[in-house]
Amino acid sequence: MFKGVTLSSSPVSSPAVVVFGVLQGQDIAEVLPRKLAYAADVIAASKRSEFAAGESGKIAEAFPTAEGSPERVIVLGLGKKEKVNGESLRSAFAALARRLAAIKASSAALHVSAALDAAGIKGDAGGRAAGEAFGLLSWNNLTFKGKGTDESRKERPSIVLDADKKALGKGIEFGLRLAESTNMCRSLSETPPNIATPKYIADLAKKLAKDHGLDFMVFEGKDLEKEKLTGHLNVGKASENKPCMIRLVYNPEKVSKKKSKPAVLVGKTMTYDTGGLSLKVNNGMVGMKRDKDGGCAVLGAMHAIATIIKPDRQVIAYLCAAENSLSDEAYRPDDVITYRNGVTVEVTNTDAEGRLVLADALAYTCEKDDPAYIVDLATLTGGVIVALGSTFAGLFCEDDALRARVEAAASTSGERVWRLPMHREYTDMMKSPIADILNSNPNRKAHAGQGAAFLASFVKEGTPWCHLDIAGVHVSESDGGMYAKGSTGWGVRLLADLLADA
Ligand code: BES
Ligand code: MN
Ligand code: ZN
Numbered sequence: 001m002f003k004g005v006t007l008s009s010s011p012v013s014s015p016a017v018v019v020f021g022v023l024q025g026q027d028i029a030e031v032l033p034r035k036l037a038y039a040a041d042v043i044a045a046s047k048r049s050e051f052a053a054g055e056s057g058k059i060a061e062a063f064p065t066a067e068g069s070p071e072r073v074i075v076l077g078l079g080k081k082e083k084v085n086g087e088s089l090r091s092a093f094a095a096l097a098r099r100l101a102a103i104k105a106s107s108a109a110l111h112v113s114a115a116l117d118a119a120g121i122k123g124d125a126g127g128r129a130a131g132e133a134f135g136l137l138s139w140n141n142l143t144f145k146g147k148g149t150d151e152s153r154k155e156r157p158s159i160v161l162d163a164d165k166k167a168l169g170k171g172i173e174f175g176l177r178l179a180e181s182t183n184m185c186r187s188l189s190e191t192p193p194n195i196a197t198p199k200y201i202a203d204l205a206k207k208l209a210k211d212h213g214l215d216f217m218v219f220e221g222k223d224l225e226k227e228k229l230t231g232h233l234n235v236g237k238a239s240e241n242k243p244c245m246i247r248l249v250y251n252p253e254k255v256s257k258k259k260s261k262p263a264v265l266v267g268k269t270m271t272y273d274t275g276g277l278s279l280k281v282n283n284g285m286v287g288m289k290r291d292k293d294g295g296c297a298v299l300g301a302m303h304a305i306a307t308i309i310k311p312d313r314q315v316i317a318y319l320c321a322a323e324n325s326l327s328d329e330a331y332r333p334d335d336v337i338t339y340r341n342g343v344t345v346e347v348t349n350t351d352a353e354g355r356l357v358l359a360d361a362l363a364y365t366c367e368k369d370d371p372a373y374i375v376d377l378a379t380l381t382g383g384v385i386v387a388l389g390s391t392f393a394g395l396f397c398e399d400d401a402l403r404a405r406v407e408a409a410a411s412t413s414g415e416r417v418w419r420l421p422m423h424r425e426y427t428d429m430m431k432s433p434i435a436d437i438l439n440s441n442p443n444r445k446a447h448a449g450q451g452a453a454f455l456a457s458f459v460k461e462g463t464p465w466c467h468l469d470i471a472g473v474h475v476s477e478s479d480g481g482m483y484a485k486g487s488t489g490w491g492v493r494l495l496a497d498l499l500a501d502a
Pocket of ligand 1: 275291349351353354379380381382383440447472
C-alpha cells in the first residue's frame, strides 16, 4: 500500500488528514479538543448512519471549511470498550491505513489517545497496533513485476504519522519496526525458488549477521558430513542447489544471571518441496516456495531481536535449508539413515522431509548448546491445515511453563496458536520394523501429531521444547485487514514477543 510510513518527531503543522478515534457508544465530544473550530462538522459526520457510531474499523469523513481546518477529518471507530484489544486495534488501524493509502494522504495526525484511555489501553500498546498495521500494509509484492507492468501500478504513496501523545508515538515506532522485521521475512518467503536457494538464504543471513552484530556460521558440503547432519544431506541430495544448515547467534551486551542458557529457534527452510521421489501430485506443489517460511520467520525474528528487542539472554537460531527435489541421486523411500544422536530412520515417504532436516538442528543444539528452551517453526503438515485451517497454528509443547509463555506471546502478537496433543500412541505409530523410527506412517492418521512425535526423538529429555506447525497460517489467500495476498510473516512478531520476555 505505502512506499513508506514514518513517524514525525515534531508535530506536523498542517496535516492532510486529522483522525479522531472513538469507542462505540462514546460521546464524540469526549475525544475532540476543546474549542475545535470544526467540531460541528466532525460531530455531524459521526452521526451518519453508515458509521454505526464507533463500530470497530468503521470510518466517517468530514471536509470542514472553517479557517485553518484540515482538508479532511476521519473519525475512526475503535469498537466497544470491553472488546478493545491488540487484535481489534490492529484491524481498525488497518482499515484506517487502507483508507489513507486510497486517498494518498501525505500525512495524518492521530488523535486516538483519549479513546484508548477510555478503553483502558495503554498508549504504547495502542500505538504498537497502529504501527504494526501501517507497517505491514507498507509491504508489497511488486519485486518481480517487470517491464510488462504499467509503471503507475507500482506507484505508492508515503505517509507521515503524527501521534497526539508521546506513549502513542513510542508504540507506533515499535510497531513499525516489528513490521519491518516481519516484512523482511515476507519478502524472502515470496522470493521464487530459482532465486532463493539455500546458498542465497545463507548469504542473506550472513549479511544480516554482519549488519547487526550476530555470529554467523554455515554447515555445508563436507561440514554436513563431518557433523553427521544426515537429514540435510539426504533431503538435499537430488538438487544442484546444495543444502546447508545456517547458525546465527545473538550475544547480549550483558547476560542476565538467571538467563545463562540460550534460547534456541529452529526453522524449516525448504526452498522448494516437490515431495521428492514421493512426488506431489496435481496442484499440491504450487506454492511450495513458501515451504521455507519457518526459517524466514526465524530470520525475521533474529532481525527484530538484534535491532529492537535486545534481550539479556543469548539467542541461537538454526535455519535448516534444503531443496527437496528429485534426480537419480535423490534419497528414496526405503532408505535408512542414521542421525548424529544414533537414532536410525526408515524413510517411507520423501515428502515428509521437513522433520528430517529439523531433526539435525534439534539433535545438534541439544548436544552443543544446552538450550534453556527450543522453539521450532515449520510448514510441516497438510494435516494441521485440515485440523485448524488458517485460524491457528498447531502448537505442540508438553512443558507447561514454556507453553504458557508461547501462548502469552501469541496473544500479544495476535498470531493465534492452538494446543494439539502429544501421546504415546502417536510415538508408537512412528516405530519402524527395521530401523528405530519411520519418517511417516503410511496410514493417514494424525499427520500433524506424527510430525511432532518424530521430532521428539531428537530433543534431549528434559529440554523444554515447543513445535509450531505453521502450514495453515504462513500465507494469506486474499488481500484484507493487515495483510496483502501472500506471505504473512507469521511468527516473527510472536518470537519477538517471546524473547522480549526472554
Ligand atoms: N511442506 C509440506 C506441508 C505443507 C502442505 C505445507 C501444504 C503447506 C501447505 C510437507 O513437507 C509435506 O509434504 N507434508 C506431508 C506429510 C506426509 C507425507 C506425511 C503432508 O502433510 O501431506
Ligand atoms: Mn513435503
Ligand atoms: Zn515440506
